[in-house]
Amino acid sequence: MEDQLKFSEVFIDKKSLGTELADRMIRQYPNYQVFTENVPPAVRPVHSEKTYEVLGANKLNEVARTNQITGLYSADKISQINETDQIDKLDEVSGITGTNRFNPPDEFIQRKSRLVVRPFQGQFFKRCPGASQKKALPCCNYYVLNLGSGCPFDCSYCYLQSYLGPSDTTIYSNLDSAIDELQEMADQFGHLPYRIGTGEIIDSLALDPLTLFSRNLISFFKKYPAWTLEFKTKSDRVVQFLDCEHSNNVVVSWSINPPSIVDSEEHGTASLSQRLKAAQKCVQAGFPVAFHIDPMIYTADWKENYSELVQMVTSIFSPSQVSVISLGALRFQPEQKWTMKKRFGAKSIVNQSEMWPSTSGKLRYDQDLRSQMFQFVIEQFKNQSPDWKIFLCMETPEVWLSTTGSFPSQNDQIKNLFRPLPESRPIAQTLETT
Amino acid sequence: MKLIPESQCDKSLASSLKTFWPKQVPGVSINGLVLIGFEQELFFDHQSSTQDIELAAQEISELYQSLYPQPTFVELAILAKKRKPWFPFERICSDFHFNWTPTEQALSEILVSAPQTFQNWCFERKVFQGDLKPLLLLKDPQIFFSAFSDFSFSKSDGCQVIELSVDLILRDEKFLVHLKSLFEKPSDLLPALRKLKNPLSAKQDEIWDQKLSLIPNSSLQKIRWLRQGDQKGLEIRFFVSHPKDLSKHRQALQELETSLLDLKGTPWKIN
Structure with missing residues (x-):
């Protein structure tokens, strides 16, 4: 986890200089570079055919993830890593002969480790992608506030792989503009129960110790208790805002999965127990928490895995401490499957899944299997207490019906989330990719 | 353009692809490099009249586009591989709005x-x-x-x-x-x-085929287990030649419903 704050290169847009954020970055990363128009292009790392031959693409990517090094595949850098016997063999490598045609170095890892600070010129505040599929999916009125893009974590199933492609980890320096947008909305609809999350195209908290955006947002949302702010994360970074006063409307949420799935698929993230410990800290500080068991991933022993997960959650938290639990199953755009296979190998769990095209255009598990998986987890929670509030994220009405026996608008515990809300002005929708 | 004999031509772009070219018409070449009509004995040869590289590339690109208005990927692949250094391949790709990236090159x-x-x-x-x-x-x-x-x-x-x-x-x-x-x-x-x-789904489908075989055959309707994307279900087909046939089918459908609901382990929810 600590590696997530280490970056191989840090670039600050000249227009961002002088902002509080840029000052903080300069203190943290004295070797930063200033750019004026475009971020300097990433120099593609190269590795020798011999390196590839010795380690194979998967091992190279694994080492890259572990060491957070770009240009990893150059022979001199590889030889600096003395991690395993296999890598020792790389001493034999003499010179670089070019990239391997079929397994080029992982550009995603390289780009993730470049941090860019720049102002954002577009609209910060958007509707959740699910809202654009209202005909196919029940919409829970979620809004997103993007304060950066690109995630330093490297989950095998991450939709950003197809949404953004290989991209620098970017933080926007003009938080004031984002707050202005929120204010404009709040002036008109501050009394309505809008739910706004910051974790759509960047993890809400992974970089928060650097940006401290959480503190600014909590302070803004304090004035609008009808609104809910959600920080969604796979990190355990919460201490930076725990002392902030709030109106009980800041939900800190975690995407969680059983430990075996976290280990094999959610590279670079906090472990499940670290996430749950962080959630405990939030509860102790009076923040509501939420959990997103999403994406649920099928394995031969999925029942044991998810039973263990539910057990871990329910042994620590009571339903009154958890505002909501959402469930979703593995899904991704068809074109993403080749990126996933290339990056994580055909033997990774997500790449062995049996996926089918769904009405929303994404690949998903068979509808009956999804329903079965959701039913199982809901039952596990409800066996502990009927008070757990659980809903399905980005699921079809058919699956809602076969899983819960009703539509979300008919469920007393969650129907408020699905009640349509007015919009003050045309609000951009993100691409239909999550 | 001037007419040149086969002996003055370079046919390195020839392939096994069955690109149509009328037998009665000479092939076409550029600076002696044959582009089309590889089987011919005579060729209309284009030789650029300008020293301007950009303009020459434009001429070649226009000629190529007129011969191959919708080139397939394999044709472009052969061209990319076997072209001469002077051949403006990038310009042609650009004129077709085709982004030739390292992925296309590798493919x-x-x-x-x-x-x-x-x-x-x-x-x-x-x-x-x-x-x-x-x-x-x-x-x-x-x-x-x-x-x-x-x-x-x-x-x-x-x-x-x-x-x-x-x-x-x-x-x-x-x-x-x-x-x-x-x-x-x-x-x-x-x-x-x-x-x-997809072994899991295949196994599931097999089980369903077996289950369906337990249902009494209906002479009126044809039933089969079908996957449509992420959903599975039954396809039921029947033919109506007279509106009154519908009554018979309604009766048969009711019987089918009873049989299906009686089947154990059904994926549908019985309320």
């Missing part, structure tokens, strides 16, 4: 060294780079090509064969031996590959 290299049967299939079925992308995942794509002696599928089936085969080879290279035996009966290939790629 073109695979395609040019693929068996002729495969190249011809790509040409005849207008297979484009997106359909061939799975091949990039193989360390040695030739191992895929080695599995078949003929490749004569429809475009959709062929693309699925590539995708499923590559997936299975990546999981286990030993699968290749199995793949070779599957190619011996092409009609069975795709169902077999689907079954191997």
